[in-house]
Amino acid sequence: MIKISSLAFVVLYLLKNAIAYKLENSPDMEKLWREFKLKHGKVYSSISEEELRYKIWEDNVNYVLLHNKEANERGFTLGLHNFCDMTQMEVRNLKMGLRLSSEDKQRLQLLNKTSVKKEPSVSLRAGRRLQLSKSVDWAADGFVSEIKDQGTCGACWSFVSTGALEAQLRIKNDDFTTLSEQNLIDCSVSYGNEGCDGGLMSQAFSYVRDNNGMNPDSIYRYAGKINSCKFKKSRIAAKVSGYVSLPIDEDVLMEAVDTIGPIAVGIDADHTSFTLYKGGIYFEPACSSENLNHAVLVVGYGSENGKDYWLIKNSWGTAWGEDGYGRIARNRNNHCGIASLAGYPLLIIKMVFQKNTVLIKIINKQDHLEVTVANDENEKVLKLNSHWLRFNCQSEKSREKSTGQRTIPIRTIPSNLLIKSAKHEGENIVIEWNESSNQVDTVISVDFLLKNYPSPENDYTFKHYDASKNLIYFNYKDFFDQNGIKNEEKIFEWIKNLAEYGLCIVKNVPAKENVIKNLVELIAPLEKTIYDEVFDVKVDDNPVNLANSTAPLEFHNDLVYYESPPGIQFLHCLKFDSSIIGGETLFVDAFDVAEKFRLENPRLFDVLARIPGSFQKIHNYKGRKVFIFHSKPHIVLNHRKKIIGINWGPANEAPLRNLSEEEIKEYYEEYLEFYKAINNESNIISYRLNPGEVVCFNNRRFVHSRNAFKQPIGARHFQGCYLNMDEFKSEVLVREFLMNNKNTDKAINQSLDISDLELIKTNVGNNDYN
Known part of the structure; x- marks a missing residue:
């Protein structure tokens, strides 16, 4: 028998309302223990273990009783639960x-070890204080x-x-x-x-x-x-x-x-x-x-x-x-x-509907429709504006058949466009407009609505590139079969990865001049810039660019002074002798750094996205004189405040212009802090390219730099080139479409709905999907 304390029993009985058991029916502590075990299905492996558990349970009972005597002063009460036969260490573990x-x-330790007062609260709603x-x-x-x-x-x-x-x-x-x-x-x-x-x-x-x-x-x-x-x-x-x-x-x-x-x-x-x-x-x-x-x-x-x-x-x-x-x-x-x-x-609000989605009902609110749809797990009401419905009509009366281009005479559409009726016919919703609207009937497929209905949030995404993990490699030889025919699936795997993650290495590219064109043109034609289609990165006695010296380079986007800088950049290592000390290429996922900066420094992030920096290129390259100036914020946001571009290039900055004294002060405050964030070692990916390797990266998303190097003998020689971002994203989507539709003859024109392509929502930095 387990011995009990009569005093404990009395106290238990008197304080029965403080615990989760009916004590008035408990003649002794042992009965209460049996009820606890029965209620919670407690079975122990041995008598000794049960005795141990009983002791722990009894100590917890006494702790509860002692605390609850002072409950009015303490402000809260305690009770017994199913894990009251466990020690606090067991509960923790x-x-x-x-x-x-x-x-x-580190953040919490710094907060507690300093006497710095907390910063003024930052409102979550565009800087204005709300009445909560x-x-x-x-x-x-x-x-x-x-x-x-x-x-x-x-x-x-x-x-x-x-x-x-x-x-x-x-x-x-x-x-x-x-x-x-x-x-x-x-x-x-x-x-x-x-x-x-x-x-x-x-x-x-x-x-x-x-x-x-x-x-x-x-x-x-x-x-x-x-x-x-x-x-x-x-x-x-x-x-x-x-x-x-x-x-x-x-x-x-x-x-x-x-x-x-x-x-x-x-x-x-x-x-x-x-x-x-x-x-x-x-x-x-x-x-x-x-x-x-x-x-x-x-x-x-x-x-x-x-x-x-x-x-x-x-x-x-x-x-x-x-x-x-x-x-x-x-x-x-x-x-x-x-x-x-x-x-x-951050929930992506737009629902993903499966093929088994059904339309439940349509309610006409005259200036909009409320369309209720459901699948196996969800029911959703789509609120569709009357003008949005008219402008997206799919009928041949509103679109030219061969091109798919819209032919609606916009001048005839009234600002007060009202719906007379809407009905579900087969796979379509047919809308009849109010007589005064003077519009032909609008026909929109249910499938089109499910894939394209307007949503207050976007799911524009990019995949985080973990700087602590190894680089992703592809083999140039895999891009062709034994007969030299292009392997489209392997090529698509490469460019899909490049679109999603923004950085990879292609190995086994012949280390010969201009061969880089053969690799890049597997995707699209090269983009010609002020440095021609293909440019050399090697030491010159009188360089027109720091890249053609042995000096270290700050992190930057190439050609940041362009209004629309190149999208994808390629650097092909032709020669990198072992005698060269240094010269590693460094990368930072600036999208990821900027997202972290937004969370940690919301006020300074706003400055980065609001106050423009100034960029310039003034030089004479192979007899071609260049004067280019451009002002733009360091962080580019779309209308939903999603990051879609980074503009960073300390070596190519011009004097700030057209800014107030206060704006200049704010600018340099954020500039110096963001510089520290970009150069934080935990964000940096370092790689020494080998001859025959090509590094491929998103120039809108990744900033890159180079360590200084010494070349007492030998040489370091790269060749580089670019792809236009719009052409790159287009090729990614075209290839995904062709991979998904190998045996169909769908006409590719303006009527083609490609909203279900997985990669259409991938953020490559050109705001094509918002």
Whole structure:
């Protein structure tokens, strides 16, 4: 028999309302222990283990009782849950799996080791302060998925990732799909996550972004352990374009919760008081704002009896806290680090419809249609503007048959264009216009609508190039078969990779002058510039360009002083003798650096994208005199604030013009900080080219440089050339279309719908898809 303390039993009985059991029917502690085991299916391997578990459980019971005596002063109560027979160390190891990156640790350590006050809050809405709600509860409003239980798998990071994304689906898409934590556990290992042993939300969303989506829970069930990746590309439930990390500031977190939705956060939960939390506003004096170990979802905020709190959703089942939720003290010096690691995913709103999508109904609102469509998992209402419908009419009355070009007489379309009727006929929607509109009927296929309907967000993407990993290689010999015939599939594999990642090496290209043309013309004709079609990079006694010296080069885009710089650049190594010391070529994914800069320095990022720099080229090259000037911002954004270009070239900058004193001050402040970001060693890819290798890279996205070198004997000789970006992207899409339609005779004209091509949304830096 297990001995019990009569005093403990009495205290237990008197405080029965503080714990989750009916004590009035418990004659002794042993019965209560039996009820605990039965309720939670506890079975132990031996008597000795059970005695140990009993002792741990009894200690937790006494801890609860002692705390709850002071509950009024403490502000919250504790209770007993299914893991009350575990030590705090076991709870930490089995349930708290937030693993900070080295960058996050450094940032938090710096914050806590300095006495620097926090920076003024930055509004998330274009620099203006909003009147925020006094209280928010996204769960009560129905935008938060049900409470889940991670069990004894430390994958809290995956539950918070899905919870944040599920909320965005509900808020923005009216989509109540439940997402798969197991998909993230199994498949994001290469991004730094370790399944049940821990992970990070930002790494999970990097996987979802690069993977072009994730699966619903309905087809990828939670297993509570890591398995091999079983992702199904055909059943994508949600896509993201990235992840926004918020500044360490409770005011910014409050604004984000109010205006964006539930926010993923990391906290210090490694306290028995948190493990046994039952209700009230949690405040633990020992809590750290730096030592984060658990991930939760902030789903709201409010105040009670003059005390502010954050409302959080945990992943420990409904027995924990207030039916699975908890409240943590707000405006108490970033309590438990609630704002230290806060962020949210950028949902790609536009739905991806499968072939089994059906049209449910059409509602005529006169100035627009509301078309309801559904597939196996979603139902969506498409709001289609009357002018958009008219301008996209697919009938022969609105388009010339052979060219597909639009022939609608624009002058006849009224500003107040009203719909008389709309009906579903076969595969089309037929729209009859109001008589006063004087327009012929519009015919649009349902398939066209599903692929092209207007969306407030774009899913313009690029794949992150990890500087810590090896370069991607292709073999020039693979581009031809034994008979010298081009292998179009291998060529497409090469240019697809170049479009998506922006950097690769082609090996085994004969190290002979002008052979680079043979490689590049497998894609498209070369672009002629002020340096002709093919240019040499070798040491000249009197160089007209720093590239033709032994000096180091700063990171730059080539020909940045052009209004439209070349798109894809190629450098072919003809000779690089082993006696040459230095001369390595360096690359930085400037798109990636700029995205990080946006998160870490939002004000300076805005300056980079707003105030133009000045660029120039004045020289005499082979008898051709050149005077080129151009002003443009260092970061180019489209109308949705997506990065579509980088302009960087310290060696070719002109004096700033037409700027105020304040603008010049702002400009140089951001310039120096962005320079540091680009030159951060963690971002740099260094490579010493070998003869016969060609480095191929996106000149709009990657900046490149060169280490200084010494050539006492021997030589370093490259040849370079460019492709126009529009022609490159066109060839990528044409080849994808031909790969997908080998046995069809579709006419290629303006009527051809290519919106379902995977690579059309790849951001190569020319804003062709926005």
